[in-house]
Each structure stands twice: as structure tokens, then as C-alpha cells.
Amino acid sequence: MTEADFLAALRTLPLHPGALDLRDDAARLGELVLTTDLIVESVHFLPDDSPGDVAWKLVAANLSDLAAKGAVPEGVLLGYPLRDDKWDAAFLDGLRDVLTTFGCALLGGDTVSGGRSYALTAIGRATVSPTRSGAQAGDTLWVTGTIGDAGAGLAIARGADGPAALLARYRRPTPRLAEGQALAPHVTAMMDVSDGLLIDAERLAAASGCAVTIALDALPLSPKYRAWGGDALASATAGDDYELLFTLPSGMEPPVAATRIGSMSEGAGLTLTRDGAPVPLPPTLGWQHR
Amino acid sequence: MTEADFLAALRTLPLHPGALDLRDDAARLGELVLTTDLIVESVHFLPDDSPGDVAWKLVAANLSDLAAKGAVPEGVLLGYPLRDDKWDAAFLDGLRDVLTTFGCALLGGDTVSGGRSYALTAIGRATVSPTRSGAQAGDTLWVTGTIGDAGAGLAIARGADGPAALLARYRRPTPRLAEGQALAPHVTAMMDVSDGLLIDAERLAAASGCAVTIALDALPLSPKYRAWGGDALASATAGDDYELLFTLPSGMEPPVAATRIGSMSEGAGLTLTRDGAPVPLPPTLGWQHR
Incomplete structure (x- = not known):
């Protein structure tokens, strides 16, 4: 199964x-x-x-x-x-x-x-504990930190060249405990990015009964990841980031450092854009056990 | 380790x-x-x-x-x-x-x-929840149900002849939930017998800072186990019984069906007796992960 x-x-x-x-x-x-x-x-x-x-x-x-x-x-x-x-x-x-x-x-x-x-x-x-399923059409979508670093780290662990800092993101990830506690009372939905940003965002949208649009050019990539040659699409389908993905009511700013990467709307499914125009989805959105 | x-x-x-x-x-x-x-x-x-x-x-x-x-x-x-x-x-x-x-x-x-x-x-x-460590010198030692059946069942699962009822005790053990809830307010110490009666009794005694004496001839063996040819010493070192082993203050009777099999005293260690006389300990008291 x-x-x-x-x-x-x-x-x-x-x-x-x-x-x-x-x-x-x-x-x-x-x-x-x-x-x-x-x-x-x-x-x-x-x-x-x-x-x-x-x-x-x-x-x-x-x-x-x-x-x-x-x-x-x-x-x-x-x-x-x-x-x-x-x-x-x-x-x-x-x-x-x-x-x-x-x-x-x-x-x-x-x-x-x-x-x-x-x-x-x-x-x-926790006294206030968000689920994946509370996002509403009109909400904005955010992520903490940078993504893709751990995916690059996995490639480095498997023998690719690259800096120790990226390897460390794969080997010794940091759970965003303080950020999660600060965000919990404000978000409409929240989950961690463990299997890949796209697959996890799609799961959050499905649980909430919404569609989600993500702007590839808005994704937060670290300077080390860019210098290593990583691109936005690869960052969004690699796992092990352990950053927090969350939605906020339109117009609200998060109480911790985070990047706005998209929005929720009526309907279902995931749309990717680059420079405002839709781009095709990659064949795999992230890691799935089968 | x-x-x-x-x-x-x-x-x-x-x-x-x-x-x-x-x-x-x-x-x-x-x-x-x-x-x-x-x-x-x-x-x-x-x-x-x-x-x-x-x-x-x-x-x-x-x-x-x-x-x-x-x-x-x-x-x-x-x-x-x-x-x-x-x-x-x-x-x-x-x-x-x-x-x-x-x-x-x-x-x-x-x-x-x-x-x-x-x-x-x-x-x-649970509002009242016993530990392994509360037994006192002078307490009596008891066990619910019968022991050794699952050990015989494991031998049968590995190819020995024997009745389905013993095999079922190995394959589908019954946790003694109702008995545990009834016993909890009365016992001085309690644990389940999962690795073997002797090794688990020795652990209970060690945690309580007592010595324990067990009468092999008092062990509750099922008619099916006896008919299969099982003896008391084998029953006491086989695991997977999932019966409850507990201690009571001297003179107290348990509120559920159980068999008195020994007693706690000052000192440390496990003593086995048969017909009132000490007998040597077997080389292995039960299952240990190494």
C-alpha cells in the first residue's frame, strides 16, 4: 500500500x-x-x-x-x-x-x-495549538528561515562538493520551537516542512479545503545555497528543511522573521508561478513513502 | 553495550x-x-x-x-x-x-x-499508579493467571507439537487491564511479566531494595501446560506471559484471582525453593537484550 x-x-x-x-x-x-x-x-x-x-x-x-x-x-x-x-x-x-x-x-x-x-x-x-486545516481563501502563505539547504546537504553527504554549513543543515537540523510558540496564537494553519515545501504546502491546502499558489521567485534561498548552484525549484522539492510553513489572515505580519511565498484561494490544488506567470509543476513534489 | x-x-x-x-x-x-x-x-x-x-x-x-x-x-x-x-x-x-x-x-x-x-x-x-520499587520486606509476592503457556506456545510456533491454546497464548497475549486497575490501589509494587518470571521478580526486588524468595512448587501452571510436559522451572524463565507480578502487605488478600508464589525479605537477590528447600538458580533467568 x-x-x-x-x-x-x-x-x-x-x-x-x-x-x-x-x-x-x-x-x-x-x-x-x-x-x-x-x-x-x-x-x-x-x-x-x-x-x-x-x-x-x-x-x-x-x-x-x-x-x-x-x-x-x-x-x-x-x-x-x-x-x-x-x-x-x-x-x-x-x-x-x-x-x-x-x-x-x-x-x-x-x-x-x-x-x-x-x-x-x-x-x-501547548494551550493554543494550530492544525494544518485552518487556512482560508485569501490568507497569505509564509515560511521561516531558508529552504533547500538540507537538500544540498544530502547531495554533499552522498559525495557532491559543497560547504560544511549546508551539510550541517542536513545532518543537524534545528526545529523552530521558539518561532512555533510565537506564531501559534496568530496563524490560521501551520506545519513543518519535512518532506519538501511543495508537497507539504499541497497537504496544508488539501487539509484546509483551499487552493495554494506559490511564487518560486519569492522562495527564501540562503547565499550558500545559491553559491553552491541550487535553484528555487530544487529547494522546493527537497526535504529535511524543518522550517515552519504557515498561513496568516491577509494584511497580518508574522511576529517572527519569515518570508511571504504565496497565498491561499478558493478551489483546490497547487499552482507555481515565476515572475507572476504560471509554470508547470515538477513530476515529484517531495518525498513520499510507498 | x-x-x-x-x-x-x-x-x-x-x-x-x-x-x-x-x-x-x-x-x-x-x-x-x-x-x-x-x-x-x-x-x-x-x-x-x-x-x-x-x-x-x-x-x-x-x-x-x-x-x-x-x-x-x-x-x-x-x-x-x-x-x-x-x-x-x-x-x-x-x-x-x-x-x-x-x-x-x-x-x-x-x-x-x-x-x-x-x-x-x-x-x-491512572490516578493511583504503582511502581516496581515499593515492595517491603515482609510483603507477599503474587502473580495473576498461569505462567509458561506462552513459552510453550513459542516452542510450538517453532515446530514442536502442542495444542492451539498454548500457541494462542504466545500469539495473542491478553494484557491484564482490569486486574491491574483493581490491584493498583492495594499493591506495594507491580510489574508485568514480559521477559520471564524470575528475571522480572529479581528486577522488582532490586528496584525495591529487597530480597525475593519464590517457591517453584507454588507457581500457577495451566493443565494444558502440564499435559504438554512443561515444568515449573521452564515456565519461570520463559517470557511473553503478560501476567501481573505484584506484592501485598503481609496478610492482605488480592481483590482479583491470583496465586501467592513467594515473599520479600531484607537483603538482596533471588532465592528459589522447592518443598521449602533452596534449589540452585538456572543459568538464565529470562530474556535479556545484549
């Missing part, structure tokens, strides 16, 4: 009201926000990625989902397959780094033997 | 107070109880186990940890690697069965491609 088919089938099971019909990246239980990610060797990380970076990414990817809910991290539960002493020790060092950096505590977990996948459940607390 | 070494290292990381110093099977967040398990093909289930049974065991093993905390299940978060349509559909059927059977709802999760391990985080609610 594709991920979409599997999700549709899951929706026929007994669902908790806090599951938000499985149309969001996180669940709610009172003031708690819960999210879980499973990362697999050769799919979510490269076999020769350092163990510390794997730990970092596992935690950062989950905290990024909390960021999109405006939540303060409360704790994480780790599922860890034991390997050799050296790998385990390096993973623990990375885990310490990422937990300390983002002020997050370990709540529990499970260690197993065998397997090469790592599971994490993160729990946060 | 061994599981014990890894846990010791994890204890040097930033820990949440609700982590209970990682000495328990579940964490606490207010009235919520959280537990997570990662199960791996060829370690926790056999490659030819049916997908529905894998789903069942994944949920049941987690709910059993909630049972030991006297918690009412609130919901689960699933980490699922997609396979082929037939496997996925059968897994979903098993998931529906187990969620419906135990009145538990899906809260969220993550689907990935690749990998053969399954993660689940279960969340329950």
Missing part, C-alpha cells in the same frame, strides 16, 4: 478524538501534543551517517512537529536497537547534545537487539 | 522527573502513563508469524505495561514500515481486532518505507 492508502485504512479503525482524523503531524491529549517518528537506515539516514547525527535528527524531526504545534517540549520516549559499544556511545553523545540544546528531557523508552530503525515519541505542551 | 549498560548511560542524560529514573516500564506525566515498545522481526516475532498476530502482540505488550500501572488505555501512537498490500491489510485487521478488544483508540503515528520493526507508544490514565 502507499502511505496514503494505509492512512485511509487506519481512519476506519477506532480513532481517538485527539487523533484529528490522522490528518495532522501530531495528536492532542488535553494540553499535551504527541508525535511519533520511526527512522530507518538507508531511508531516513545514510548507513555511514554518524551515530550522533542520527540521534540528533531523530529528536529534531520530532521536535519540529511540536514546533509546528507551538508546543514547549515536555519529554521524549526512545526506541533504540543496541549495536556495538562504539556506535551506542556515539549515539548517546548525540542524544545528550540534542536534548540539552533544545531543553528536552528523556521520559522513557525501550532498547531492543536487532533491527536498524529508531523510534521516538515526543510530547509537548 | 548490554541493555543494562545502555540504561545506565541514559541515566546520565537530562531525565524528566516522570521518567522515574528509567527504573520502571512506564513514565508518568500527571495522570497520564506512557510506555513505548519497539519490536523487531526475528527477535520479538518470527518471520512467518501472521501480520495480524504481530499487530496484536505489539499492542498487547504495551497495554500490559499500562495494566501494571493500573491505567485505563487512552490511545496509541503507531510506527509502521509499509510492506506489500497483503501484509499491510492483514496487519490492519489485527490492529482493528486488538484495539477493539481492549477498548483502545489510535491517536496517531508514522508510516515509513523499509525496515522490519514496529514501534508503539501507549498512553493510559
